[in-house]
Amino acid sequence: MRVYVVYCHPDPGSFTAAVRSRATGALEAAGHQVRTSDLYADGFEPALSRVERREYLTPRIDDPRVAEYCANLRWCNALVFVYPTWWSGQPAMLTGWLDRVLIRGVAWDLRDGSTRITARLTNIRRLVTITTHGSSRWVNLAEGETGRRVIGRTVRVLCHRFARTTWVAMYNIDRSTDAERNAFLDRVAHRMHRLSPPSTEIAASRRW
Amino acid sequence: MRVVVVVAHPDPNSFTHAIAATAREALTERGHEVTVLDLYADEFRTAMSPDERRAYHSERPLLDPVAERHAGLVKQTEAFVFVYPTWWSTMPAILKGWLERVMVPGIGFVLDEHHHVRRGLTQVRRIVGISTYGSRWWCVKAMHDNGRRTLLRALRLNTAVVTRRSWLGLYEIDRRTNEQRAAFLHRVSDRMRSL
Numbered sequence: 507m508r509v510y511v512v513y514c515h516p517d518p519g520s521f522t523a524a525v526r527s528r529a530t531g532a533l534e535a536a537g538h539q540v541r542t543s544d545l546y547a548d549g550f551e552p553a554l555s556r557v558e559r560r561e562y563l564t565p566r567i568d569d570p571r572v573a574e575y576c577a578n579l580r581w582c583n584a585l586v587f588v589y590p591t592w593w594s595g596q597p598a599m600l601t602g603w604l605d606r607v608l609i610r611g612v613a614w615d616l617r618d619g620s621t622r623i624t625a626r627l628t629n630i631r632r633l634v635t636i637t638t639h640g641s642s643r644w645v646n647l648a649e650g651e652t653g654r655r656v657i658g659r660t661v662r663v664l665c666h667r668f669a670r671t672t673w674v675a676m677y678n679i680d681r682s683t684d685a686e687r688n689a690f691l692d693r694v695a696h697r698m699h700r701l702s703p704p705s706t707e708i709a710a711s712r713r714w
Numbered sequence: 715m716r717v718v719v720v721v722a723h724p725d726p727n728s729f730t731h732a733i734a735a736t737a738r739e740a741l742t743e744r745g746h747e748v749t750v751l752d753l754y755a756d757e758f759r760t761a762m763s764p765d766e767r768r769a770y771h772s773e774r775p776l777l778d779p780v781a782e783r784h785a786g787l788v789k790q791t792e793a794f795v796f797v798y799p800t801w802w803s804t805m806p807a808i809l810k811g812w813l814e815r816v817m818v819p820g821i822g823f824v825l826d827e828h829h830h831v832r833r834g835l836t837q838v839r840r841i842v843g844i845s846t847y848g849s850r851w852w853c854v855k856a857m858h859d860n861g862r863r864t865l866l867r868a869l870r871l872n873t874a875v876v877t878r879r880s881w882l883g884l885y886e887i888d889r890r891t892n893e894q895r896a897a898f899l900h901r902v903s904d905r906m907r908s909l
Contacts, residue, residue, distance in 0.1 A: 516764040546764070552807040553760045556724040592762075593813045594868040595804065595860065599761040602807030621889065641831060649871065650863030652804060659857050660803040680829040 510582035552602020
């Protein structure tokens with residue numbers, strides 16, 4: 507499979523960075539083609555500019571970085587997000603990446619006279635989120651789990667109709683032990699290792 | 715009441731800014747002490763920097779003078795009014811970044827010795843959100859309106875027990891006529907007067 511990993515954490519020495527290397531390592535070991543974007547290392551500017559807002563319906567991509575992200579989105583058939591959960595959702599850096607990169611003509615389209623957008627990322631059949639939470643699962647439920655919903659519902663609408671979503675999360679990270687964190691890294695590696703192509707592709711590759 | 719109005723839209727001529735101006739006017743008329751934080755005009759930095767992330771759990775987590783000024787206002791305010799357009803079912807990145815970089819430990823919440831989160835904004839009595847949506851009402855509900863959830867649930871958990879919440883949404887904004895928009899501004903004005 508072609509897997510695109512979008513990684514977002516300011517600190518290269520963080521646990522999230524370790525999660526990302528385990529995930530990409532396991533994906534490559536399983537024989538997948540992997541491309542990675544590190545938003546902080548790229549120096550990505552997350553705030554949608556005034557010009558981008560004005561030209562939202564007829565976007566001209568001035569930023570070559572955005573063009574590169576768009577090309578990767580069109581290339582992959584599995585999209586993996588790796589980030590820490592802050593204020594119950596994605597870091598602003600990643601929220602801004604969605605605002606600026608999911609543009610018309612790449613992620614969606616609007617036919618003349620229509621008010622409903624059509625999905626254009628139908629090449630994406632697997633959506634994976636790997637994240638860490640400072641607070642417990644119960645607190646996250648009370649807060650509304652917005653990060654999970656943004657990807658599992660909103661981004662998923664732009665992907666293939668039968669796209670599968672996978673959620674790999676560690677809660678209570680501030681109070682966790684080394685053993686628990688290592689167990690989570692193993693879980694990430696295991697989940698990435700067995701990330702399978704969508705069932706239709708398997709069916710096509712078999713001769714019945 | 716001391717009120718902080720937080721506005722997040724890149725275009726100063728946008729309808730979002732018209733809403734914020736209406737809210738400010740109605741609140742000032744009622745004698746409230748209003749401060750408007752226009753995040754784009756303040757050139758507020760969206761992403762938390764590596765240094766800020768490292769200082770997050772230290773004694774001095776606020777490194778940026780703009781964030782520090784906003785945090786000083788947040789500590790004194792008794793009501794929040796958030797005005798923003800909903801993009802991809804949540805708030806614009808700059809507003810999410812504002813929560814991350816201003817509502818740090820000691821300002822938005824307090825971490826106790828067991829790393830449990832305790833309320834930090836117990837002086838806040840009201841949270842009001844006003845947002846515009848491109849989608850229809852039921853589509854917004856199906857996507858779970860994540861900006862609203864973040865402000866009325868995640869932020870609400872850190873304010874006073876008695877904090878009241880309210881929400882105003884203008885749906886399918888691209889199809890709204892000028893009359894409908896004007897009517898919405900009236901609703902905003904009425905809601906702010908009754909704060």
